[in-house]
Amino acid sequence: MGITQLLFWFLTVLTLGSALMVIFSKNPIYSILWLIVTFFAISGHYILLNAQFLAIVNIIVYAGAIMVLFLFVVMLMNLNMPASPVKKKWMPFAGIISGGCLLLVLIAALKDTEAMRRELLMKSGDIGLINNLGMVLFKDYILPFEISSVLFLSAMVGAVVIGKKN
Amino acid sequence: MTLLALDWAFTLEKIILIAIIISISLVVAMYATYAERKVAGFMQDRIGPNRAGPFGILQPLADGLKLFFKEEVIPNHSNKFLFILGPCLAMLTAMMTSAIIPWGGKVELGGRIVDLQVADINIGILYIFGVVSLGVYGMMIGGWASNNKYSLMAALRGASQAISYELALGIALIALLMLTGSLSLRTITDQQIQGNWWNIVYQPLGFLIFFICSLAECNRAPFDLPEAESELNMGYHQEYSSMKLGFFLFAEYINMFISCTVIATLFLGGYDMPFVDEAGLSGITALLVGLLALFGKTFFLIFVFMWIRWTLPRFRYDQLMNLGWKALIPLALLNMVITGAVVLFTMK
């Protein structure tokens, strides 16, 4: 067991543990902080896969920007008020059904990668490096890339329209 | 177990380097507080601190000692863990950036080639960006955990300010990256040493935007809204005392030092001494000249930071946001488009 393996297991335990803590924390602030820890662990995994660009972008975008906004919102909420327990009977069922659907989709998506798993290389793959990623994004996947940017643009316009109303 | 297969000499070298860099950052930050008070004094026709030691050079030690011996106060209704975590995070993120700054070229010391950069990762600039974007957490968590509305307000202000100015900072960087074609700070410095001009000549607007955004990211005047004394008492560190307050204040000065070093590296040629041909110098001399150049540039930039602080009044919050979103981001975008066009048409 080399140092890479050790790191892998450490990061895996950290990822899963902190992800569970996100769910089980009573205080939403703690949930967010655990989520940040999760993102860092995932970035660690990316680095193990030699995908440094993905790792740092994960940190910049998720840990650095989105989680700050999450914190923003949660901090502005009045957490001292006891949350009124809205417990409807159909809520657990809805949760189970939607969660199950997500699980199904994930399994369906990842089922075919089984064959590729043997090719997964630790520390030597180079698909996550910025050069290769840029080539792939702007040559092979240029259309989806541009479409997704249009999606972001429309979301921004929508936000401005909503903000302008009042 | 193949744990022992690590290159121990290499690890040791890096650990020593990290220790040296951290202690240098701390000393520089300490004396930045002294310099700040001296500069403030001189610009207001005063002398500044001059009682502790000759010319007052022991003043930072006295200040630090005072902070150490102050009573530690943790507010009653605050979240104790997060309250302590806040300043720790601020200090950590302030220290982390120094890892990828090339402090000098490679030198041969005792038969080993020693790299004066802790880690030459190929995403250097993005790493800085990532750490900067994490720098908000110390402030936000500290401000929230203080359970004080002024602190919370300051934390929110600081966070939104940091996020807003990060955008312009990033776009200004992208224009620079188009020219250099590399994210590694080492490569960027080498290009400036080999080329005739520093990057500031090619990117004057980018430099200006980057500089202004660094001021905002460091919470320096005129962008020191998060600690605006006149409206928020002391901002996010209002409830802090003792060394926890010291950590916050210290982190600010370390941030200033590191961001000045980054600016010097990106735009002012890093450890490139002007009018001197480094290739002709022997190992140690080249190292010393390089360090002198880098620290000279950095200290000059720190002086400019202070100079600006003691000249300009603080922005109002809406002015701050207007400047960030309506002036700097469009300018940075323009700069990026122009640079892109020039790169496309000239460097094919």
Place this chain on the structure above:
Amino acid sequence: MDALTQRAALVDRRPMNWLERIYLWEIAKGMGITLKHFFKKKVTIQYPEQTRPFSPVFRGLHVLNRDEEGRERCTACGLCAVACPAEAITMEAAERLPEEENLYREEKYAARYEINMLRCIFCGLCEEACPKDAIYLSETFAPANYSRKSFVYSKDNLLIPDPVKDPENYAKAKGLIDKKKKLNS
């Protein structure tokens, strides 16, 4: 209406031009001003070592005067206490004993003489009221202290050093008194 002084300047309320609106040039000008001050002569006076010269009419802490032979001049007549608008002065008189002739000038003297420096307004009326030249306001001021009691100055604090035994300190404490006397006459 004429201006009161020649220093008044009209406020320029023209709309900002392009150069002023981008601020950068104005900021550079402002920074030039601060840089100029950076090299200017400093106005600081290093206080405990250097002091500013006092004006001859400055009214500071009181001094109980002695004559040339070192005898206290005060006869405890109480005129200063009557004159004092702040009622800061209290005293107790005592009769001089035959063997004390070298200590007190007249046959009556102040056994206790106290001035509450927290009440005193340093108006100098006591100095004017005194028929015996016994009380003067010097050019020092009351140093800060921790207790109120310590601001009630008794004879120990007020008496001027003996001109026979300690002429140096006497001259120092006397300071501007002679000059002041000349000014008043």
